[in-house]
Amino acid sequence: MSTSPQTERRALKLRDVRRLLEGVIPPAMCSVGADGMPHVNYLSHAEYIDDEHVALTYQFLNRARANILATGRVALSVEDPISGVSVLLQLRYLRTDTEGPVYERLRAKLAGIAAQTGMEKVFHLRGADLYRVESLRKLDPVRPLPGMAPRCDLAAGVRRLSEQLAEAADLRSLLNAFTQGLQQDLCISHAILWLLDEHGQGLFTLASIGYELAGSGAELPLAEAGLAGVALRENVPIRIGHMSQMYSYGMSWRAKAEQLGLQAAMADTIPLPGLAAPRSQLAVPLRARGRSVGALLVESENDQFFSYDDEDALTAIGAQLAQGLAALHKAELIDAPAPPTERTPTSGAALRIRHYPRDHSVFVNDQYLIKGVAGAIIAKLVRDQIASGRAGFSTRELRLAGDDLRLPEVQDNLGVRLLLLERRLAERDFGLRIERSGRGQYRLSASGPLEIVAAD
Template identity: 45%
Template sequence: MTVCGLRALRGAMEGIAASLLSTCDADGRPNVSMISQVHWVDDDHVALSWQFFNKTRANLLATGKACVEIFDPRTHARYRLHLDHVETRTEGPLYEMMKARLAGIASHHGLEGVFRLLGADIFRVVGVEQLTAPVVARQDDRPPLLSAVRSCIDDLARCRDFDDLADALLDGVVRHLRIPHAILLMAEGDGRLFAIGSRGYPSSGVGAEILPGEGVIGVAAREAVPIRIGHLSADYRYGAALGAAARQAGLVAGEPHGVPFPGLGDPHSQIAVPILSAGRVLGVLFCEAREIMRFDHEHEDALMLLAGYLGALATLLGEDEPRPADTSGLPADPPSGLVTVRHFARDDSVFLDGDYLIKGVAGAILWRLLRQNAESGRTDFSTRELRLDRTLRLPAHAENLDARLVLLRRRLDERGACLRIEKTGRGRFRLIAACGIRLKEMGEAATPAG
């Protein structure tokens, strides 16, 4: 028996070709069936998709033994894995990863509604046989991913604040990893995510919202694991249909309002990786492509490395600069015009003259700044005081505060509003109003104008 490392066989576990699963019953009678998915877990384990209760399932429960044949589509090599059953999982991160992959496979074969994951069967791999040698040399037209990640990290290391980090990460994904469509999202305490930047789309989508568990992005954030699919399923599409379903299920209330999600209209590959800090999800990096099977395990590894580095830097750069802010740049021109700013307490959504601007923590921050400016004329603020303000209802760990300020600043800039947020130092910023502001507290959930 020729044994090789499981990690080297991950390319044969992408679900491009179905695998053959062999089992025996307690009397030794064999059974062979097709299986949709063999999922790499670690260097000693794989997971197989449990979709039906059939003879194969009965054999596994009786003996706990199986063999599965896998095929590497790039090299045309075939391998047989000898397996011992360990456990079956019906929830959790691994289950959700396999569920998403299976949904994509089902969509590709026109079997949505037929392929449904009942569980993830975990097996210990006790042996590996190479059945046929590689006959096609593995060729890639992509850059070496390790070198590309190093170039991205070099760019990130030169950043001085989260604003620069967000741009450097997205630019690096496009330039170094050659992935043209990418979105960076920040997480709220209630599980929602908001886009703070993107590349490759006609509109930036800054402020676009993803609901908890929605699509690959919402599942990646909820489970704190990467979610990757190579054939897009209707279960993982974004848009009005999902929003309507969420309102019908009671996840959100009222009519939809907000910024449209900027994703591709016809993607076939998507990957979402969580941005973690001390085990907490700060956000999600999302990439997609029109090509089938565009992202593999190595792309997943590369993006997870970048997301982890971003999470560490975001926490370090979140500390305030000790020196006082420079106030020499205060605007001298008097404001012109009048804008009514409406605030809805239920979701902290903010509207400028009836047009939606932002909601969530970023909306609460803007409302706080405007109220303090109206009461005292104050224009200069710090992230430290925001962290200490309990009325903002920040999560216990507020590493994402800088990201929320970036979101707020970019939304104001994109709207061309007479309000601006200007950085004056690390952890310090200024509210600038080029118009008169009238504040109106609404108290109830927002309803879009028109």
């Protein structure tokens, strides 16, 4: 049975055509003044909000702006560069936002487009105009172009990855399933998992994929965390389809320090993972039980690599990951007894640990390891092993020393910090290891005798 044009128009949803809003072909907007005079101009892009609303950039459209405020109505024409299909939307103006999640999403995408076209000093977002979609209809092209094959089957990939996350028995297997699934099931080659620190003031890297340096334990203040920081603050996915220096994270201060010869300023930092010149980025906030956990940042060396479908897929998987991190972290913090005493090494090259109490920076044989809460933990474990000769320890012991380790009462992230230490020590290969020996039980293994020095 054939479908009439009227039936097709009724069935067409804004979600079906949201990828046309991206601005690969700039949308054309037609407004009409109070005197009936039409005015047509092109926009950088439009933003899909839901099946009934879109947002348009308010930049420097003085004539169009006067028309919008006078009549409250515009028509928007968007085109698909792949299929050749055009869609006409009739919109009614609602309001203008100058802050908040919709504004930040438009601002991020505009920054990427401006950088690509060399218009950074010209493109300035004055506001996000919100509209209700009153109707939309498809205009069939004379010669439809063939569609483009998707990067992967996102729905099937999300299903497989979700099943793997559901089977994870501990934090380690959860993290491995997630990073492997991003690569194998969702065909994402570069990603960084940022977690919010115990005080909610910064982010630290728990895991990354696709980079020369894994950067486990790298830290950034929220204000310098680029797209990930904005996504976390506004609690919405933020996506850029073109390179934008405006949302580069943590690189500017490091480059400046190198230019000034301030090598000492970088001696106690973990190099940040990331692409030097990403062409596409997508940041998704991670939340569990109403609390912010962190953010996932994925990036690509190709323009327009990620889509609205990727936002949906990673938001769903990110929510499951955040719930898993919270649940498995809690499961690790049981009142397990201390492991039995083990013989610690008395031969081999000594490992000299230098600890700075002011920020808990830790160096091993004069090479930087980590600082903050994780540094306080490793310093305590080394001291305890030297004093008692015991390599094993339990999460219960560490929680009882919470004040010394600067663990907040509400959110101590102890299980995650131990996993981070395990990964960071494996990356640096100092001859020092943290290994899980049972539920709530761990072991600090050293290739030789340990020495510790408290520095000023």
